[in-house]
Amino acid sequence: MSIELKAGSPPASVPFYNDPKVRSIVYQVALCLIVAGLVYGAASNAVENLQRARIASGFGFWDNIAGFDISQTLISYSNTSTYGRAFWVGLLNTLLVAGLGIIFATILGFIVGIARLSKNWLVNKAATAYVEIIRNLPLLLQLLFWYNAVLKALPDLRESVKIPGGIFLNNRGLFLPAPVTQAGFGFVEIVFFLGIVGSIVFHIWARKRQEKTGQQAPVFLTSLGLIIGLPLIVYLIAGMPLSFNFPQAGRFNIAGGLEVVPEFAALLFGLSIYTAAFIAEVVRAGILAVSHGQTEAAYSLGMKPGPTLRLIVVPQAMRVIIPPLTSQYLNLTKNSSLAVAIGYPDLVQVFTGTVLNQTGQAVEVVAITMAVYLTISLTTSFLMNIYNSRMKLVER
Amino acid sequence: MKRVLSIVALTAAVFAVQSASAQTLKQVKDRGILNCGSNTGLAGFGLPDAQGKWTGLDVDTCRAVAAAVLGDASKVKFVPLSAKDRFTALQSGEVDMLARNTTWTSSRDTQLGLNFAGVNYYDGQGFMVRKALKVNSALELNEASVCVQQGTTTELNLADYFRANNMKLKTVTFASSDEAIKAYDSGRCDAFTTDASGLYAERLRLANSADHIVLPEIISKEPLGPAVRHGDDQWFDVVKWTYFAMLNAEELGITSKNVDEMLKSNSPDIKRLLGAEGNFGEQLGLSKDWAYKIVKLVGNYGEVFDRNVGAGSPLKIDRGLNKLWTKGGLQYAPPVR
Numbered sequence: 001m002s003i004e005l006k007a008g009s010p011p012a013s014v015p016f017y018n019d020p021k022v023r024s025i026v027y028q029v030a031l032c033l034i035v036a037g038l039v040y041g042a043a044s045n046a047v048e049n050l051q052r053a054r055i056a057s058g059f060g061f062w063d064n065i066a067g068f069d070i071s072q073t074l075i076s077y078s079n080t081s082t083y084g085r086a087f088w089v090g091l092l093n094t095l096l097v098a099g100l101g102i103i104f105a106t107i108l109g110f111i112v113g114i115a116r117l118s119k120n121w122l123v124n125k126a127a128t129a130y131v132e133i134i135r136n137l138p139l140l141l142q143l144l145f146w147y148n149a150v151l152k153a154l155p156d157l158r159e160s161v162k163i164p165g166g167i168f169l170n171n172r173g174l175f176l177p178a179p180v181t182q183a184g185f186g187f188v189e190i191v192f193f194l195g196i197v198g199s200i201v202f203h204i205w206a207r208k209r210q211e212k213t214g215q216q217a218p219v220f221l222t223s224l225g226l227i228i229g230l231p232l233i234v235y236l237i238a239g240m241p242l243s244f245n246f247p248q249a250g251r252f253n254i255a256g257g258l259e260v261v262p263e264f265a266a267l268l269f270g271l272s273i274y275t276a277a278f279i280a281e282v283v284r285a286g287i288l289a290v291s292h293g294q295t296e297a298a299y300s301l302g303m304k305p306g307p308t309l310r311l312i313v314v315p316q317a318m319r320v321i322i323p324p325l326t327s328q329y330l331n332l333t334k335n336s337s338l339a340v341a342i343g344y345p346d347l348v349q350v351f352t353g354t355v356l357n358q359t360g361q362a363v364e365v366v367a368i369t370m371a372v373y374l375t376i377s378l379t380t381s382f383l384m385n386i387y388n389s390r391m392k393l394v395e396r
Numbered sequence: 397m398k399r400v401l402s403i404v405a406l407t408a409a410v411f412a413v414q415s416a417s418a419q420t421l422k423q424v425k426d427r428g429i430l431n432c433g434s435n436t437g438l439a440g441f442g443l444p445d446a447q448g449k450w451t452g453l454d455v456d457t458c459r460a461v462a463a464a465v466l467g468d469a470s471k472v473k474f475v476p477l478s479a480k481d482r483f484t485a486l487q488s489g490e491v492d493m494l495a496r497n498t499t500w501t502s503s504r505d506t507q508l509g510l511n512f513a514g515v516n517y518y519d520g521q522g523f524m525v526r527k528a529l530k531v532n533s534a535l536e537l538n539e540a541s542v543c544v545q546q547g548t549t550t551e552l553n554l555a556d557y558f559r560a561n562n563m564k565l566k567t568v569t570f571a572s573s574d575e576a577i578k579a580y581d582s583g584r585c586d587a588f589t590t591d592a593s594g595l596y597a598e599r600l601r602l603a604n605s606a607d608h609i610v611l612p613e614i615i616s617k618e619p620l621g622p623a624v625r626h627g628d629d630q631w632f633d634v635v636k637w638t639y640f641a642m643l644n645a646e647e648l649g650i651t652s653k654n655v656d657e658m659l660k661s662n663s664p665d666i667k668r669l670l671g672a673e674g675n676f677g678e679q680l681g682l683s684k685d686w687a688y689k690i691v692k693l694v695g696n697y698g699e700v701f702d703r704n705v706g707a708g709s710p711l712k713i714d715r716g717l718n719k720l721w722t723k724g725g726l727q728y729a730p731p732v733r
Contacts, residue, residue: 054626055487055509067552069567079555151582171583172541252529252540252586253566262584263568343570343579349546353571357480357547360508362487 090350104272109279134277175247184241199223263344286317420631432458433491480547520614541566543585643729645696
């Protein structure tokens with residue numbers, strides 16, 4: 001079709017159906033309607049199918065008695081607790097292993113990543129071998145290896161390794177004395193938190209003073225005194241209100257105390273070591289991305305290699321490192337769901353495993369689990385983005 | 397965020413639940429093969445050998461259904477399912493029926509949308525421990541740690557039993573029976589628990605099977621049987637009557653060896669079962685000689701029991717409760733008439 005333009009008329013009037021703005025709105029509305037229709041169709045189909053098969057639906061199961069046991073619980077849980085409680089147990093177990101895994105993987109990853117750039121042949125090659133072996137083997141295989149290696153290497157219950165201080169180690173886990181707080185311990189906790197706040201305030205004051213006058217203050221020693229020394233004094237004044245519950249060998253198991261189960265240890269080992277290999281590569285790439293001129297400039301100012309790395313190279317490398325590091329953290333969290341293979345009660349094992357199976361409510365349980373992983377991932381990503389924007393190069 | 401989630405949940409719902417209309421029999425006939433959910437590997441009940449040929453009591457239940465529906469006991473595709481995946485697989489239509497030592501419970505019958513077609517093995521849950529522990533009764537297991545497979549009634553009975561007897565328990569749960577028994581074998585747990593039949597089967601696989609004993613206590617009723625989806629009565633009847641045909645055949649003395657001679661029998665019961673009289677097969681939507689094919693190709697219940705778990709098998713489990721009602725057991729089939 002042709003459009004006749006009159007000479008001299010103000011911007012050519014286009015029929016509404018050819019107006020890009022109108023078109024884009026129409027297309028978007030149409031797309032929205034199609035998506036909504038599909039969603040509606042899918043939803044009603046699912047509901048109808050569930051009803052026809054007379055499969056229970058809804059979230060009524062949440063408050064029902066779960067009736068099964070879980071081997072590691074951070075909050076109180078018994079087999080008379082509800083499915084909802086089991087969900088929280090699983091979630092906390094996931095967060096525990098993911099949180100500790102992220103810390104360990106980061107430390108190990110940075111060490112290995114920097115070691116790969118070492119001029120020492122042995123250190124360099126060892127780091128390379130570590131990265132290449134760990135990175136190229138499937139995680140599941142490694143978890144099974146760690147689990148079986150950890151279990152098999154440890155002695156039987158009756159031949160437990162006894163470490164002075166009431167510590168036992170055997171193939172059921174590591175048993176430590178558990179601290180039991182008594183009345184008055186609250187003061188120690190309060191002073192401890194005050195100490196943390198105090199040292200942060202002191203740190204900020206010291207930095208400002210250094211910027212103004214160039215004088216350095218003993219930040220580390222002061223913080224140490226505030227966070228550890230002061231609570232210790234309060235603890236002694238309050239009459240040492242802390243006792244320990246020592247593990248004791250019973251007929252079958254070791255009872256009492258803190259218990260680190262081998263499933264947890266194997267999962268934490270496996271996840272940390274596996275993710276550290278990827279983090280090492282990220283760190284290496286980040287450091288290589290910093291222009292060599294920076295190092296040379298630092299050396300020419302008379303700085304030693306250590307401070308150069310710590311104060312000049314790594315801070316600049318962080319800008320490159322943080323985004324891929326974030327995705328490694330997300331991977332680690334998601335990979336923790338492989339716990340199911342070695343019997344560690346994480347969210348997937350407890351909730352989409354046992355709870356789903358006992359209630360049969362696949363749709364609800366899977367939806368909740370997906371929501372949880374999405375929330376964890378988005379939160380991690382959000383926090384790392386804040387950190388990233390703080391670490392970005394500030395142009396003056 | 398919320399919207400994204402509901403979409404995700406709904407898509408999951410759509411893919412998880414296929415139409416469960418009354419079409420299974422037709423689908424199986426059209427497909428020419430029966431999809432049967434089986435155990436991932438339990439000696440005597442469902443286990444593939446080195447050539448990939450499946451054997452077992454539950455496996456033969458599937459073969460009998462294939463024989464009745466398709467006239468060929470080999471037209472079965474076995475889908476190995478772990479305890480925690482089995483119901484979803486059946487609900488979603490991935491398998492036509494489930495025959496993998498599954499306990500018939502009220503919540504599974506109602507809430508999970510399943511129909512149990514009978515009890516092909518009356519079982520009960522027991523415990524296995526090392527002889528070296530010198531434990532003689534399950535009641536001495538206070539504070540013991542127990543390895544168990546996830547998603548089973550076993551897991552719940554275990555917690556109940558310890559609670560009822562005021563005993564403390566440490567459960568270590570694994571996704572598959574294989575992992576659970578391995579962990580027990582490596583010393584992670586003091587005891588391993590599952591259905592008694594499973595204990596005998598798993599014990600054969602341990603490094604030193606003679607070092608382990610099964611404790612005398614049976615702590616639960618475990619009626620194991622094949623299951624189908626709700627909402628397809630015709631298919632439910634087919635699976636149910638296939639199993640009843642095997643029981644009736646044993647009761648009437650029909651075996652895979654003498655079934656051809658039995659066709660000439662004058663007994664009206666035998667004539668009705670084998671299709672020489674009446675149209676009982678057609679009423680089920682099958683051929684007239686459906687039961688003949690089951691017995692000819694797979695055997696009667698007694699034969700199947702004997703060669704898979706009974707005296708003729710390595711497990712050598714006593715028939716006990718699984719004897720026919722005529723011999724003091726619980727196995728009882730309604731008559732064909």
